[in-house]
Amino acid sequence: MRGHDLINTCLPDELIVEIFHHIESKSTRDACSLVCRRWRRLERLSRSFIRIGATDSPDLFVHLISSRFSNVTTVHIDERISVPLPLSELVKKPDKGASSSSALKLHYMKENNGSTSAEGDFDSLCLSDAGLSALANGYPKLQKLKLIWCSNVTSKGLTSLARKCVSLKALDLQGCYVGDPGMAAVGQCCKNLEDLNLRFCEGVSDKGLVELAVGVGKSLKSLGIAACAKVSNITMEAVGSHCGSLQTLSLDSEFIHNEGVNAVAKGCPNLKALKLQCINLTDDALEAVGVSCLSLELLALYSFQRFTDKGLCAIGNGCKKLKNLTLSDCFFLSDKGLEAIATGCKELTHLEVNGCHNIGTFGLVSVGKFCKHLSELALLYCQKIGDGGLLRVGKGCKFLQALHLVDCSSIGDEAMCAIARGCRNLKKLHIRRCYEIGNKGIIAVGEHCRSLTDLSIRFCDRVGDEALIAIGEGCSLQYLNVSGCHKVGDAGLIAIARGCPQLCYLDVSVLQNLGDMAMTELGEHCPLIREIVISHCRQITDVGLAHLVKSCTMLESCHMVYCSGITSAGVATVVSSCLNIKKVLVEKWKVTPRTKRRAGSVISYLCVDL
Template identity: 70%
Template sequence: MRGHDWINTCLPDELILEIFRHLADSKPSRDACSLVCKRWLSLERLSRSTLRIGASGNPDLFISLLSRRFLNVRTIHFDERLSISLPSPTPTVTTLSSSSSSPLLFISNDGRRGSGGDQVYASPKSKNKGLAEDGGGKFESYSLSDAGLSALADGFPKLESLSLIWCSNVSSLGLISIASKCTLLKSLDLQGCYVGDRGLGAIGRCCERLEDLNLRFCEGLTDAGLIQLAYGCGKTLKSLGVAACAKITDSSLEAVGSHCKSLETLSLDSEFIHNSGVLAVAQGCPLLKVLKLQCINVTDETLITVGTRCFSLEFLALYSFQRFTDKGLHAVGEGCKKLKNLILSDCYFLSDKGLESIATGCKQLTHLEINGCHNIGTFGLEAIGKHCPHLTELALLYCQRIGNYAFREVGRGCQFLQALHLVDCSSIGDDAICSIAKGCKNLKKLHIRRCYEVGNKGIIAVGEHCKDLTDLSIRFCDRVGDKALMAIGRGCSLQFLNVSGCHQITDAGMIAIARGCPELTSLDVSVLQSLGDMALAELGEGCPLLKEIVLSHCHQITDVGLSHLVKYCTLLESCHMVYCPGVTAAGVATVVSSCPSIKKVLVEKWKVSERTKRRAGSVISYLCVDL
């Protein structure tokens, strides 16, 4: 019957809640449902499990309001780096009150950061270093304080995951409130918080279910706090991250090794950690799966122990190591048979022999990144190609000694390779790319930057053989031209393309992409001096799903080309067009008026008219801002 509310009459609360849970990935749909009626608004709030909050106003009032509206929240992310300026006097989102200094509310059901609407931001007045001027001319902090944490502990006693990112006004006092009332806490991220030992000790005593702890840049902590936590949470702690904590030394890690038998992940970045601390963890934590080290005072002795004791290790990352050699890596290859992911960055004393030990011993390897290890060359990578058939991702950055011949073995032996990243590898050219294209036909992502020996021949081979390729980036490879893009357009259905700085590419190559890649969503054609309006017109007609485009430094682009582009690309969200002399204020106005989903336009300030500022000031970003 027309006008009869069948849904609210027939469906119980439980079923409507279940429907809302299936909309977890679509915040706009959930928001639309909450506007249907008061019942749906109430039920939709009950289904929310995660809040993301930027710099807040009055912490006590703010948290109290949230706790009354969202009763089933289990995860809260505070990140005081999130702060925006909204010049529009009448924002389209719901505020907590009519006051101009009230924070704006954006809430996410899942833990992921969406695109433009899943955070709680401060009001426009808080953009200046977290301070806002009140009516009396004084400045009020918009940072989360201990009072806010106390209110959070009272309002969300069932909290399981809490992130406090760069909340500089939080201290041990607030953390003690959390510890005493949120005893179900499993995950705690204190990155950039100046909390002390008393607060961390309270967490150790009260939160007996804690599994994940991040202490990056917590400068106020010493060994005493972490030791207390290890005593209290030793049975449950699975993940620990420590970085730039000058007063945390080997003593803390020795306590972790003695009490945290379930530890699976350890991430350390410290100049004050030596062998004894990491050795204690390697010897005392048999379940260790992930080990990330940036500790300049750790030597081969530690890696040898890792190789002989950490048989469950799957992920090893070694950054800026200057005191260990192939001997340590050989021990890892001998003992860590389950290793799948290896990152070697700025490890100057490693050579081909160490990498060969990994290749022959760790045949389950799937991900390998070598960054700035100047003594690793062709022979080492050949060994990977011969012995690691499960490799799916390979990244080589600043590897000047690795040549084309190594890729013959990779092409022969690593048929499941899906992603290849090459940056500043001067000895790698078309022969290497051809070997990969012919042997690794499952390739989906190819990123090449400043590899000047790579040209049309290699990219044409990719277009002919890698039919599953969806992500191609060939930045500043100045030998790549139109013929390469024509082959890609014929053979691949790209979603992401970056050809920034490939100055031989003209309209002809980009037209081939427009006609052959209708699913393209992201495009960077910056610094292409020969690209003109004809290419933009073809892109508009052929790539209607385009969401991001970078046109900066394209001197032949004009307002005419932009108008053709946005006529069909109505899903466009981001457009960068600085240093485009043919683009005027009229072209900028055309972009913001024709694209209802636009969120960011980067352009010179003088090209934005007053009318455009009034209409879409919140999405305009300027290359230069007034000081």
């Protein structure tokens, strides 16, 4: 009834807060908080996650946020992410009737950001120890904290936070120059810490990490270390001695050798995920993993130049539960190593082979023969793998859902036909610069893979309209990328438009035969498009662009550089017709002053001076 607030009268605070907990959309929650003061207060109480980008006064911003949202347990601060407005626009000078909290904001800003020197201005742009202390004071029940590239945070601030936030479970310090005292404080105070990421933490050394391992060894489950020059085998030995519950380890270091990994393998038998990019490791390290880490499910090996099939055979013999394997730039691996994995790890579901030039067709045949549960396969820069490998995969891996092929010059239409006929549950197919794959293979995919929703065929110059017509008739795509397939024209895209009304993403860049007719059909039949790339399409004009944006009201991103048929009028049409537009990439000279005033914040320039 008009004039009666039945919701606020009947529902208690606890029930409204519970309703807010079930609203996932941030925009919807923000809208709910504007209904009335009570809803705003309760919505703030229901918030458990806060994400903060770069601001001009981050310490003040953290102070203000902590005073408004009191029940937050997860904070993510990333100083690589910019925000549209400086904090000075958000904090206004209080009026006569302003609350005391507004005066407190100005007082805090004056006391903590009063420096006028150039150095002070620069420091004020980065979160400091003062901001971290304010965070600790505001959220003593904090459980998860990410500080990404907060370069002004030191051990002093981390120590203050560790002493107050003793319930901390996850800590990410990527790019923060914290030192050993901070790590030691975390080890002493945060006994429930489970997840620690120390990528690019150059100030951390063995001393601090040994103290941390001793302090949180019983709870630590995940550890990531990368580009920490002062971290060596000593830390790994401490992890192996004290962190028996460790399940995930990621190492990227030139200072860690076999002894360190051996100690972790022997001391952490519950290890499930291991990612290594350590150039000084040899087969001995992998043999230790194969013998001791029998629960291993994920293994990723990057840029290994000192181990051979011997190490991979040890993994195949011991790690029977392995499901996910990545081999990237491992130059001395051959078909023998991959065969050992296939015969020993029959539960394998994800396999990526990237730049391992000695792995060929025979190794992939073994995978197709023994790994019946394979659901994702990526072959990148594998010149020695031919059609025979994918023929066997198509015959044996009925559950394959994703296939990625990049620069595999020996794979052609015969292999694609086998995949299409055998792997009918295929949902994602990404192909790039595989010049032997043409219309025949893609037509087979359209005829047999009815579940395909994600198709990317980039710079495959034998694929033309016939292939896309078959895809349009047989599949309902949501994602399509045919960039650089110069034989594709209006006919193919019209078939896609009419057959794939759920299309959300489209990249047709560098298609010289594509014109306004295709844009018109896309506008009529694909209203859900959010991102489109039409760069270097010379036959698309303002007319086609106008037809596209007329119905595609959900468009958020449009790239259209080097389109000679599109003028400043077309650019103006896009920014004026698409209310949800967030990014327009175009030449600077095509943006009029009026368009810049209207949508300057969403316009990006590829070549500023042209």
